[in-house]
Amino acid sequence: MRIQDYYEFIARVRIVSGHDVLEKIPDELKKIGATKPLIVTDKGVSGVGLVDVLKNALGEKITIAKIVDDVPQDSDIRIVQRLAKEYREVGCDCLIALGGGSVLDTAKGINIMVSEGVNDLMKFTGKGVVKKALKPLIAIPTTAGTGSEMTQAAVIEDHEKKLKKLFVSPFISPDIAVLDSRMTLTLPTAITAATAMDAMAHAVEAYTCLGKNPMSDTCALTAIKLIRENLLTVMKSPDDKNGRLALANAATLAGMAFSNSLPGVVHSLGHSVGSVCGVPHGVCMAILLPYGLEYNLHKNEQLTAELLLPLGGEEEFVKTPKHLRAERTIYFIRKLNQDLHDVSDHRHARFFKEVLDREGKRMVPRERLPEIAQAALGDGTVIYNPEDLDLDDFLMIIEASWEGVPLDRSRIKKG
Amino acid sequence: MGDYREVQAGSKPFKRAYIAVMLWFVGRAIQAAARVDKAVREEFEKLPEGFTFSLGVQPHGPYMIVGKNQKGRVKYLGWKPESKVVDLRMAIKNIEAALLLFTFQESTAISICRDRIDFDGDLPPALTVIRAIGIVEVYLLPKLISKLAIKRYPVWSFGRKYLGRIRIYFHSILGY
Amino acid sequence: MYKPESYEFFCPIKFSSGSRALENIPFELEALSARKPLIITDKNVTRRGLVRKMITAFKDSGVTIGIFDGIPDVPDMQLVTELSNIYRNGEHDAIIALGCGSIVDVAKVVNIAVSYNVKILRDLAGDNLMAHPLGPFVLVPTLTGTGYETSKFTFIEDLTFSSYFLMPDLVVIDSRTVRSESLQTTVATAMVALAHAAEAYTGPGKNPITDAYAYAAIQYVKDNLITVLTKPRNKEGRLALVNAAGMAGCAFSNMKPGLIHILGEAISAMFHIASGICMGILLPYGLEYTIQKNGYHTYDLLLPLSGFDEYAGTAENLKAEKAVNIMYEMQQDLYKVTGKKIPRTLEEANVPKYMVNDIAEKVFKDGAREFGIDDYRMVLEHAWEGKPMAHS
Ligand SMILES: [Fe+2]
Numbered sequence: 010m011r012i013q014d015y016y017e018f019i020a021r022v023r024i025v026s027g028h029d030v031l032e033k034i035p036d037e038l039k040k041i042g043a044t045k046p047l048i049v050t051d052k053g054v055s056g057v058g059l060v061d062v063l064k065n066a067l068g069e070k071i072t073i074a075k076i077v078d079d080v081p082q083d084s085d086i087r088i089v090q091r092l093a094k095e096y097r098e099v100g101c102d103c104l105i106a107l108g109g110g111s112v113l114d115t116a117k118g119i120n121i122m123v124s125e126g127v128n129d130l131m132k133f134t135g136k137g138v139v140k141k142a143l144k145p146l147i148a149i150p151t152t153a154g155t156g157s158e159m160t161q162a163a164v165i166e167d168h169e170k171k172l173k174k175l176f177v178s179p180f181i182s183p184d185i186a187v188l189d190s191r192m193t194l195t196l197p198t199a200i201t202a203a204t205a206m207d208a209m210a211h212a213v214e215a216y217t218c219l220g221k222n223p224m225s226d227t228c229a230l231t232a233i234k235l236i237r238e239n240l241l242t243v244m245k246s247p248d249d250k251n252g253r254l255a256l257a258n259a260a261t262l263a264g265m266a267f268s269n270s271l272p273g274v275v276h277s278l279g280h281s282v283g284s285v286c287g288v289p290h291g292v293c294m295a296i297l298l299p300y301g302l303e304y305n306l307h308k309n310e311q312l313t314a315e316l317l318l319p320l321g322g323e324e325e326f327v328k329t330p331k332h333l334r335a336e337r338t339i340y341f342i343r344k345l346n347q348d349l350h351d352v353s354d355h356r357h358a359r360f361f362k363e364v365l366d367r368e369g370k371r372m373v374p375r376e377r378l379p380e381i382a383q384a385a386l387g388d389g390t391v392i393y394n395p396e397d398l399d400l401d402d403f404l405m406i407i408e409a410s411w412e413g414v415p416l417d418r419s420r421i422k423k424g
Numbered sequence: 425m426g427d428y429r430e431v432q433a434g435s436k437p438f439k440r441a442y443i444a445v446m447l448w449f450v451g452r453a454i455q456a457a458a459r460v461d462k463a464v465r466e467e468f469e470k471l472p473e474g475f476t477f478s479l480g481v482q483p484h485g486p487y488m489i490v491g492k493n494q495k496g497r498v499k500y501l502g503w504k505p506e507s508k509v510v511d512l513r514m515a516i517k518n519i520e521a522a523l524l525l526f527t528f529q530e531s532t533a534i535s536i537c538r539d540r541i542d543f544d545g546d547l548p549p550a551l552t553v554i555r556a557i558g559i560v561e562v563y564l565l566p567k568l569i570s571k572l573a574i575k576r577y578p579v580w581s582f583g584r585k586y587l588g589r590i591r592i593y594f595h596s597i598l599g600y
Numbered sequence: 601m602y603k604p605e606s607y608e609f610f611c612p613i614k615f616s617s618g619s620r621a622l623e624n625i626p627f628e629l630e631a632l633s634a635r636k637p638l639i640i641t642d643k644n645v646t647r648r649g650l651v652r653k654m655i656t657a658f659k660d661s662g663v664t665i666g667i668f669d670g671i672p673d674v675p676d677m678q679l680v681t682e683l684s685n686i687y688r689n690g691e692h693d694a695i696i697a698l699g700c701g702s703i704v705d706v707a708k709v710v711n712i713a714v715s716y717n718v719k720i721l722r723d724l725a726g727d728n729l730m731a732h733p734l735g736p737f738v739l740v741p742t743l744t745g746t747g748y749e750t751s752k753f754t755f756i757e758d759l760t761f762s763s764y765f766l767m768p769d770l771v772v773i774d775s776r777t778v779r780s781e782s783l784q785t786t787v788a789t790a791m792v793a794l795a796h797a798a799e800a801y802t803g804p805g806k807n808p809i810t811d812a813y814a815y816a817a818i819q820y821v822k823d824n825l826i827t828v829l830t831k832p833r834n835k836e837g838r839l840a841l842v843n844a845a846g847m848a849g850c851a852f853s854n855m856k857p858g859l860i861h862i863l864g865e866a867i868s869a870m871f872h873i874a875s876g877i878c879m880g881i882l883l884p885y886g887l888e889y890t891i892q893k894n895g896y897h898t899y900d901l902l903l904p905l906s907g908f909d910e911y912a913g914t915a916e917n918l919k920a921e922k923a924v925n926i927m928y929e930m931q932q933d934l935y936k937v938t939g940k941k942i943p944r945t946l947e948e949a950n951v952p953k954y955m956v957n958d959i960a961e962k963v964f965k966d967g968a969r970e971f972g973i974d975d976y977r978m979v980l981e982h983a984w985e986g987k988p989m990a991h992s
Contacts (some may be wrong), residue, residue: 012820012840015538015618020611024809027606042732135513137542140631175547179614179631220537223816223843224615231808235604251603258604258808265812271537315908323912387548392533397576424576427670428686433658440660482627483661519660520623538618 016222019179020265022148022159026188026258028250031066034105034147037185038071041145043103045074047096049116050107052078054151057195063107063149074101084111086167086174089118089130096123103145106183107192109204110155110290113148117163117181120146130165131174139178148183151192153256154204154291156211156264158186173284175389182268188261190254198244199356202349203291205240205256208232209342210279210294210301211263214272217305217312218393225270228262233319235259240345244352273394274385275301278407281384286373288364295349296360299342300406301394302335303416307423308395310335317341360413378407397424439519444486444503446526447479449596450560451488451500456595457560458498460588464559467552468498477512477553478505481522482542512545512553528565528573532557563592607807610764611850613750617773617843622653625696625738626661628770632736634694636664638687640707641698642671645742650777654698654740666690671703677757679706680721684713694736697768698777700744700789708754708766711737725759732765739768741842743781746875747792750849767853773842780832783938787825788876790841792864793848794821795879795886798927799858800851801904802890802897813851818904820844822930829937860886862968863976866959873949880934881946884927885982888989889975891920898923921990928988945986956980 025033038044050060055078067073077092096104096119106116122130124143133139148158157163163176196204212229215221236259243252278301279293302313314334318326320341329337349357358364361373373381382403385391391398402422409416457464471492480487489501489508501508516522521540524530532554535541543550561573562580571577580588616624629637639654646669658665668686671679687695687710697707713721715734724730741749748754750771754761780786797817800810821844824837831837852861863886864879891898899919903911905926914922934942943949946956960976982989 012836012843013618015621017539017614017616019614020809021614023608023610025608026604026807030606134546135542135544137515137631138544141633172546219533223820224812224847227812227815228809231811235808239603254605255603262808262812265809318908318912326908326912387551389547389551391551392536392554395575397574422576422579424571424578428666428668428690430664430666430690431655432664433655433661436659483630517627518620518623520620524620 013222016220018222018224018269019161020159020224020268021179022183023185024188024261025185026254026261028190028254030187031063031149031189031191034187035067035070037147038103038145041103041184043145045072045099045101046103046105046147047074047092047099047101047119048076048105048107049080049092049112049119050076050078051080051109051112054078054108054112059107059151059192059195062191063105074099080108080112080115082111083168084114084118084163084165086118086130086165087169089115089122089165090128093119093122103147105147105149107149107151109150109152110157113150113155113157113183114163114165116146116148117176118165120144121163121176121181133176134174136175136177139176139180141180143180146183147185147187149187149189149192150257150260152196152200152204153193153253153260154207156208156260156267158183159261159264160268162268186261188254188257190250190257193253193257194248194250196247198247199353200291201243201247201256202240202353202357203289203295204260205236205291206295206298206346206349207291208256208260208263209236210275210298211267211272212236212259213298213316213342214275214301215263215266215270216316217302217309217395218270218273219395220270220393222270225266228266230319232259232262232266233316235262237320237322237345241348241352244349271393272390273301274304274391274398274406276390277385277388277394277398278381278403278410280388280390281381282361282373282407285377285381285384288361288372292358292364295346296358296364296410297406299339299346300410300416302339302342303418304402304406304421305395306335306339306418307421313338361407361411362413373411375411378411379404381407396421436519439523440486443481443519443522443526447486447488448503450557451490452596453560453564453592454490454556455498455500456592457556457563459595460591461559461563461584464556467556467559468492469496470552471549475512475549476501476508476510477514477545477549478508478510479514480505480516481519482515482517512543512549514550514553515542515544516540517542528569531573531575533575560592563589604808607805607809609807609809609854611813611853612764612767612769613846613850614770615773615843615846616770617839619775621772621774622657622740622776625740625770625772626658626663628738629663629694629736632694632769634736636666636690636692637694637696637738638666638668638690638692639696639698640671640683640710641667641669641703643669645669645699645703648779650698650742650779653776654696666692671699671706673702675702675706675756677721680709680713680756683710687714694738696738696740697749698740699742700749701746704739704749705754705756707737709756709761711735711766712761722759725761727762730763730765734765737768738770738772740772740774740777741846743778743789743838743842744785745789745792745842745845747796747845747849747852750846750853752853764853767850771846773839773846775835775839778835778838778842780828780838783829783941784874784877786828786841787880787934787938787942788874789845790821790825790876791880791883792876793817793841793845795860795864795876795883796848796852797821797844798883798887798901799860800848800855801901802887802894803855803858804894805855806897807854810851810854813847815904817844817848817851818901822905822926825930826933826937829934856970857968858886859889859971859975859979862963862970863959863980866963866966867946867951870955870959870962871949871951877942877949880931881943881949882979882983884924884931885979885989887924887927889979891924892989902926924988924990946980946984947986951984953984956984
């Protein structure tokens with residue numbers, strides 16, 4: 010493998026992984042000198058009893074200053090402000106985030122506010138604006154997907170003003186990520202599939218986009234392999250503790266990869282479908298991933314071909330002639346989506362017109378596709394995509410992924 | 425103690441001067457392109473009135489500031505960020521990184537991917553600015569060089585490319 | 601199929617590698633709230649013009665830097681005290697180690713001394729005895745690594761310190777500071793990295809994160825060492841080797857030392873051979889031993905060593921053996937391209953045969969009880985003679 014002309018890599022998060030590792034948190038807190046955590050979580054997590062598992066694990070050794078479990082699906086500036094206030098009032102000295110991406114983003118936002126001692130979080134939007142160490146933050150992911158326990162970024166929305174603010178700095182990432190298999194054991198299969206495909210998208214895009222580097226590459230390869238080897242088995246037997254832990258590890262590895270090699274078009278469009286139509290992020294990732302690879306294929310044939318090894322396995326890799334491997338990689342992603350569709354009673358969507366809300370209504374109406382394409386133009390991940398995209402390019406991809414037909418590759422503009 | 429000494433690292437006046445000239449020129453070229461080119465104009469139309477951004481080198485400059493005035497006109501606003509309220513600050517981490525960028529050895533995208541530029545502000549306007557700079561580069565540079573500076577060299581009509589290029593050079597130098 | 605089990609991992613290092621990397625240091629120091637760094641290095645590094653390169657990198661930053669270039673090969677506590685005083689009197693707030701080996705050892709100990717107090721240094725020697733993070737520490741390595749630079753370890757006189765706080769905050773690898781070195785030094789640097797990484801990858805503490813660091817290190821050594829030796833102008837290759845050394849140090853900090861490491865260090869100390877050269881000799885034998893002990897980890901080693909095609913094309917039960925064979929071939933190649941300067945066996949390294957037993961006993965007596973004395977002896981005997989263990 011060639012070494013990059015220039016790269017940076019950082020993964021300062023301490024990782025503690027295993028089947029019963031929540032119990033190690035008191036010692037970890039002691040090491041950092043923290044005693045009074047604010048536990049941030051959401052109703053879904055507390056509803057299935059995970060907060061109780063955490064409380065038991067912490068036992069007598071730690072006085073939990075406060076537990077708040079009303080973080081919404083999309084982090085919002087108002088909840089961040091309210092919780093920062095509570096943090097100060099109760100006199101906490103560290104944070105434990107128990108949940109998925111939104112909970113962790115919220116905790117990261119709170120941490121910026123309480124550590125920097127400000128009442129206006131928005132002063133810190135941008136890249137590299139937070140410049141000093143923050144309070145200790147322990148992340149306990151309850152979905153094996155977002156990988157945000159490893160990232161240096163937080164997205165906080167202002168729903169009232171319809172703004173989405175991005176915060177990026179190495180100081181934002183958590184101090185410790187605790188991967189305990191008990192935390193994902195109860196995750197419903199449809200969400201398991203979607204979140205795992207989010208991790209898959211992180212790994213694949215980290216490997217194929219412009220920020221790639223030797224470390225993000227190896228993390229990505231392992232993550233993809235772990236997902237291929239464990240996702241379908243976990244879908245069929247959700248109580249498989251080892252499989253669950255493997256998926257959690259895959260998500261963390263993928264987080265490590267994409268935190269250092271940012272994702273491209275799959276995420277640009279995925280974020281927009283999420284913000285315009287409210288489709289869960291993982292669902293968007295699963296659908297868009299093959300299209301992103303197709304779109305970039307003329308720039309990325311070699312890299313896409315390499316992914317056949319972790320995705321298809323050794324036998325498949327050997328048996329496929331070199332010039333067909335890239336297409337085969339894309340085929341395997343589509344096949345994985347199909348398999349997930351089959352084992353999930355068709356709840357795992359393969360294309361956008363298949364995505365339904367609770368009432369069975371289409372979440373992505375066809376007439377909103379131009380709006381989605383427009384929003385994608387303003388998403389930062391475009392920069393990291395190997396090929397450029399204008400409005401028409403985005404529209405072409407989103408239309409194909411809505412319909413469920415492969416991209417017409419003759420329409421891709423190749424400078 | 426003979427092995428210890430203190431050194432005041434000097435400066436790089438020539439590199440700084442080069443970057444200062446480039447920033448000055450690019451700033452004025454953006455102003456010109458916003459008048460001449462439809463795509464650049466449309467990019468800037470998305471930005472709010474009065475929006476101002478700066479591009480410069482950490483820690484001591486040089487900088488350029490460009491903003492939209494009340495009438496929606498894009499204006500080059502000089503090289504002094506101190507006296508101005510800037511909505512989006514793009515800061516190249518050091519002069520060598522700026523040099524890589526402005527000698528077109530690294531494209532804007534690659535420079536960002538290599539973490540050589542920091543942003544203070546929102547992303548969508550930053551992307552607008554980056555796209556506008558990309559178009560300006562196509563105008564200002566010969567194809568051979570601008571192909572390195574952008575991801576995908578656009579297919580433009582003869583008129584847009586060559587007449588546009590002459591007009592933008594003309595406006596940039598004269599400054600209106 | 602390998603599944604991650606219970607493990608912990610930590611590596612605080614930010615890597616910045618490649619063109620114009622040095623120029624990032626002022627910016628990164630600012631992020632670490634440091635304004636006046638002390639550069640610690642030796643005369644050799646100064647002579648090669650690297651200090652000048654560093655000063656140039658600070659141009660335009662407005663930063664004043666202190667430079668101390670008097671680190672000897674065998675430093676002592678006296679020097680640490682002297683440097684701590686320089687650090688305090690010069691009002692420095694960060695340390696930059698420019699170079700490898702004893703330079704980095706001293707830099708780390710000075711960092712403890714100025715963050716705590718020089719008088720209590722001895723009390724902090726040992727495992728994890730430091731309670732809080734130390735001052736900002738930047739490493740700018742050359743191609744002269746001993747395997748410990750990016751690790752959590754440091755050594756001075758008879759003391760060993762071990763703490764994650766000793767790992768650098770930032771490692772800056774710039775093609776301009778990665779000059780070509782003597783054949784022995786280059787091989788030693790690369791092979792200690794390869795040995796540490798291979799043991800991390802196949803050892804009992806294996807986990808996916810350590811693997812990531814190890815994988816990159818293994819691959820970079822395998823793909824670049826011979827090229828760098830035969831084409832000294834190959835900048836990219838040298839850059840890759842120093843990257844490998846850095847990553848292997850991170851992996852090494854998150855594992856228990858393996859058999860190759862333990863024996864390699866012992867032989868190095870007893871016979872004054874660079875530890876990397878010793879580990880290079882022991883590498884295939886140690887791996888063969890590991891295959892016999894816990895083979896299931898070892899087959900994967902073929903992937904970073906051989907690349908995708910060969911890995912995928914090799915039957916599962918032959919992968920481990922093939923990986924070891926690549927190591928043997930590498931030894932032969934090193935011997936050839938260096939004009940027989942790099943020994944393939946302990947015999948060629950002038951280790952007397954009758955001492956093999958002594959080495960095994962000494963290692964065991966010194967407290968390395970992870971492996972039995974017979975295991976040590978067996979590996980040493982094979983490595984002395986140059987006889988693969990596969991069929992014994
Ligand atoms: Fe994602």
